[in-house]
Amino acid sequence: MSKSKYNTVDPTDLCEQYGADTFRMYEMFLGPVEASKPWDTKGIEGVHRFLRKLWRLFFDEQKGPIWTSSAPSPLERAGGKATDAELKILHRTIKKIEEDTERFSFNTAVSTFMICVNELADARCHKKEVLEKLLILLTPYAPHIAEELWNKLGNEGSVLDASYPAFNPALLVESSKEYPVSINGKLRTNINLALDLDQKQVEEAVLQNEVVQKWLEGKPPKKIIFVKNKMINVVI
C-alpha cells in the first residue's frame, strides 16, 4: 500500500537473475521481518550458492543422481540407513525450523538451513530418508526447488501435501561423551565413554587406555577422580 523513494528495484529482475527461491530466501535473510532495513543485493550470491550446494546433495554435475536409499527402487542407488550423526543433524534442523517459523523468525531459519546443508555436505550424506525430510522443511521457504527435488526422488503430487516431519527429541540426547583425561591435573588424552557408566566401569576403561598406561608405568594409580559428564583425573 505504501511507496517510498529508494526501494524501486524490480523483484522480477532478481528472480530472473538468481531465481525466485533465492530471492525469497534472501529477502528473509536480510533480517527480522519486523525490522526496517536497507536494500542491498551484495549477499544474494551467497544464498544462491547455498541452493546450489543443496542441489549437489542430490545430483552430481557429471554423475547425475547421487542420493541413496536403504530400500532402493530399481532406479536408485542402494545405501545404508541414516547414521545417528546424520539423524542428529536432521532433527536439530526440524526443531529449529519449527521454532523459528512459529515465531516468525525467518532470517534465523534461513541460516539454520545453511548450517544443515553444510553439515550434510561435510558428512557426505546423500541418504534419501534424510534429504526427503529436509525438502519438506524447506518447502515454505524455497517452494520451487523443493517441489523439483521431491519429484525427482520419485514422489507423486505436491510436496505441500506431505506431512511435516515430527521432531524426535530422543535423537538429540547425547549417549556418549568425549572425556578429557588428565594425569595429575595435566590434560594428556581423551576417551570416548558411554554416559551411563559408573565409577568402577570408568576406572576400568581408563586403565585400559594406552596413554594412561604409559604414564602409570605399570604402577596402580593413587586415585581416579571422575566427574560425570565433565572430566577424569588420574592421580599417580
Place this chain on the structure above:
Amino acid sequence: MEYDFRKIEQEWQKKWKENKVYKVSNQSDKPKYYVLDMFPYPSGAGLHVGHPLGYIASDIYSRYKRLKGFNVLHPMGFDSFGLPAEQYALETGQHPAVTTEKNIATFKSQLDKIGFCYDWDREVKTSEPGFYKWTQWLFLQLFNSYFCNTQKKARPISDLIKKYETKGTKNFTADQWNAFSKKEQEDILMNRRLAFSAFGEVNWCEALGTVLANDEVVNGVSERGGHPVEKRKMRQWFLRITSYADRLLEGLETVDFSESMKEMQRNWIGKSEGAEMDFEIKGAGKKLRVYTTRPDTIFGVDFMVVAPEHEIVSQITSAQQKPAIDDYLKYVKSRSERERLAEAKTITGCFTGAYAINPFDGREIPVWIAEYVLAGYGTGAIMAVPCGDQRDFSFAKHFNIPISNIIGSHYNGEEANPTKDAVLENSGFLNGLLMKDAIGIAINKIEELGIGKRKVNYRMRDAGFSRQRYWGEPFPIVWKDEVAIPLDEKELPLQLPHVDKYGPGPSGEGPLANLTDWVQPDNLPPASAGGRRETSTMPGYAGSSWYFLRYMDPHNDQTFCDRKASDYWNQVDLYIGGTEHAVGHLLYSRMWTKVMYDLGMIGFDEPYKKLLNQGMIQGSSRFLFKLIPKVEVKSGIENNFSSAQILASLTPFIYISKTLADQSLKDKMK
C-alpha cells in the same frame, strides 16, 4: 545435472497454475487458518523489493501451516480505487479503469514470478462492480443503523423510529414526533445514523476549483501549482466512529498486536476523563464552556484559549480588538489542521478583549484565540494553567501574561510542571490537598454548584467518508428536498459512470456533478423521483474496511459473504502489513467489523487476531555506516558468506530502524 533454476521455476509455476494446487475449499475436516496480507494499491510503478517482504513472510507461514495439517486461506487482491490513478488520469487523460487494469496485470505477473501460493480464484478488486456493490450495501447498513447508548451496540434505525413514534424521547413526545415534517424527522435521525451527512470543513482551492485531500495541501498552498487553500464548510459524509471509541479501546485487549501499535491506536482515540464547565463572560451575558482533564488546577487558570472557529469569538470580541482578531482569523484560514497541530515551535494567538470570570474566586481571566485549539476537540475552548502545562507556559511567556503559582516549590518559574503529586496552594477550598485527590473533589463541587459536569472526552473525531473525486464508490443516495434517500438494495450496484474528463464539478462538487444525465436521471423510483444523486464518492478506505470477508466467499451475488463462510473462516489468524495503517485502515476495519457483529451479520467483533508489522526496505545503502563491529562469526554460514557480509546484513537494524520508521510514517499511504 545442473541446478537450472529458470527452467525449474517456470515449470512449477505453470504446473501449480494448471493443477490449481492452491485452490482452497470452504469445506474441510481440517482446522482452518487464515493468513492475510494488506492488499496493495496497484500503482503504476509495479512491485518493488519492499512489497514482497511481507508477502514472502505470509507465504512461508501459509505453506508451513498447510504442511502442519491446516486448511489455509491465503488470498490476494487489489485496493484499486484511489487518488493516484485519478491524478494520473488528470495528467494523461487515460481512464483510471484502464490504467488500473493494466497495473493489476503487471502486479499479478510479478507476484506469480515469486511463486506465491495464492488462490487467485478468490481475487478481489475493490473497484469492480461485483465488489463495490457490497461496499455500497454495507454503507446502507451503516446508514440504516444507530448506536444504542444503553446497549452499547449498533441497532437498526427502525428500532429508534419505533421508539420515537410510540414513546418519544426527552426532547420531544411521540405526538410531537409524529407531527414533525419529513425533513425535521430526517434531520433528527441523521444525528444518530452510523453513516451520516453533515457540514464539515474541507480544503478548498479557489484557483483549481476543487477540494483537496490533506496530503495535497502543503504549507497552506496546493501541492499542485502552489495556489492558496482555505477552509470551507461543505456537506460531507462521516462515519460515527466516535460511538465505538470505548469498544475500540476494549477490543485492543483481546488481540495480539504489538504494544506500540496498540499505543498508537489508544493515542489516536485519546480517551480522557475530566469535567466540562461554564465560565461567565464579563458583561457579555454569554457563557464559555471548557473541557478540562485537570479541574484541580482551577485556581491556576491565567487565561482561556478559544478555537478561532468558535462561534463565541464574534460575540465577545471587543471593538478595540476586532481588527487584530480579523487579521488573525484570516491567517488561520490558510492553515491546515495538521500544520496547526504539528508546529509547536511558533506561538501564535490573539486577545479578544473579553474576560471570563472564575466561578470560584471571581477573578477576571483574559480570553484569547489561538490556532492550536481546534473547534472539533472537546468544546473548542480550554482553560490555560501555565504553571502546570508547558504549552500554556510558553504561550503566557510569549504574550507576557502573568503566571500564578498553585504548586509552591514544584514550580520553578522556568518551565511548567505537569505533576499530580504536588500539594495545592492559593487554591481556595482545594488548599492543602494532593492534586490527584483534588480532581474528584473539584468535579463534585462543579456539579454541586451546577456549573458543569463530569465528562469523558475523546480526541478521535468522526471519520470523513466522502471525497469530491471520481475514482471511488458512488454513494447509493439521492437528495430530494434536502433529505438523503437511500437507493433500494435491488438497485445496487450503482455503477460508477464513465467520464471523459476528470476535472472537478461546479462549486466544489466532484467530477460526477458534471454528468447531468447521471445526476438527475429520469428513471428514479417514486420515493426519490425528481431528486439529485450524491456526487461525491467514498474514500480509499471504504473497500479495505471489509475486504477480508469477501475473500471467504468472493463470488456470492446474494450477499457480501455467506454467514456459513464467515463462521468457518472466522477471524484473520495472521494479518501482515506495514505500520503506516495503524490509525487509518486498521481502526476503520475494526469499527466496521463491530457494526457487522452488532447487526448479526458475522459472528466475531475483531477482524484480526494477530497482526505482524513488516519493516520497510530501502533501496539505498546510505544507511550502512562503517560501524560494523569485530565479531567472530561461527557456524556453517562461513562457507557462503564472509563475516563482513553477514554483519552488513544484520547490523543496520540496530541503529537505523528509528530513522526509517520516522520516514515511513511520512510516506504517503497511497
